[in-house]
Every structure is written in structure tokens, then in C-alpha cells.
Amino acid sequence: MSVDSMSGLEVMSAIATGKIPHPNMAETITMKAVSVKKGGVVFEAQADERHTNPLGGVHGGFAATVLDSVTGCAVHTMLEAGQGYGTIELNVKMLRPVPKAARLRAEGQVVSMTRSLGVSEGKLIDEKGRLLAMATATCMLTTVKG
Helix, strand or coil, rough: CHHCCCCHHHHHHHHHHHHCCCCCHHHHHHHHEEEEEEHHHECCEEEEEEEECCCCEHHHHHHHHHHHHHHHHHHCCCCCCCEEEEEEEEEHHHHHCCCCCCCCCCCCEEEECCCCEEEEEEEEECCCCCCCEEEEEEEEEEECCC
């Protein structure tokens, strides 16, 4: 299975179903795609001791990385084979502390797509449905050279 010939939706769907392995980053920042549709993705994420700051809380970079991933992957679902993307702007708002060892839900949704830019938004939600962090992202669309 060659990702070069697959649309972004096909790639993300294959990752969510296990036909393609999750990227290595998903092991560093523990997350996995669990639901994929055109223009949107849902990930599960879980912070652990590896993700703490000097005070013992979960580092803000954990939420930022998860939100960068779901916002970018939402844009990815909109791309044709041979297209790529890169985040050029990420705006994250931390609203509550991220708990350790809790199953979190991260949702990404496309807001706007043009020929050169994809704009998306993301939410990080705890097991009780509380919003922990939110983000908007702008991704530059590119042509991948084969």
C-alpha cells in the first residue's frame, strides 16, 4: 500500500483502521486516530509521566502537539493524492489542566479550504466532556514530488 497514490482521506482512514501504522510521533505524544471522515478526525490521547513539566503537571506542549495533529490531519482528509500540507500557524488556548492517565478525546474539523490554504479548528476534551484546550490552525498546501 503506497501512500503516494492515496488521497489524504484514504491515508487517514488506513491509519485509523491499522492498515498503515500511526506515525512515530503518536508514540512520543500518546495518541491514535479513532475516527476519520472528509474534513474531520477524532483522536484518543493520554498523557503520562513522560509529558510532565518541572512542577509535575502535564506540559502545555502535550495539548499543543495533539491539537496540531488533529487540525493538520483534518486538513489532510481533504487532499488529493500527490498533495501535502504543513502547519504555518497554530493558535492554542489552554483552558484547564490536562490530567495524567486519563483518556482524552481530540477532535479536528476543517473550517475553510482554498487552493493554497487549509484552516481548521481543534478541541481537546476530557472524560467528563470538559474542554481542556482548543486551537485553530492554518496549513499551507503543497504538491508532493514523487
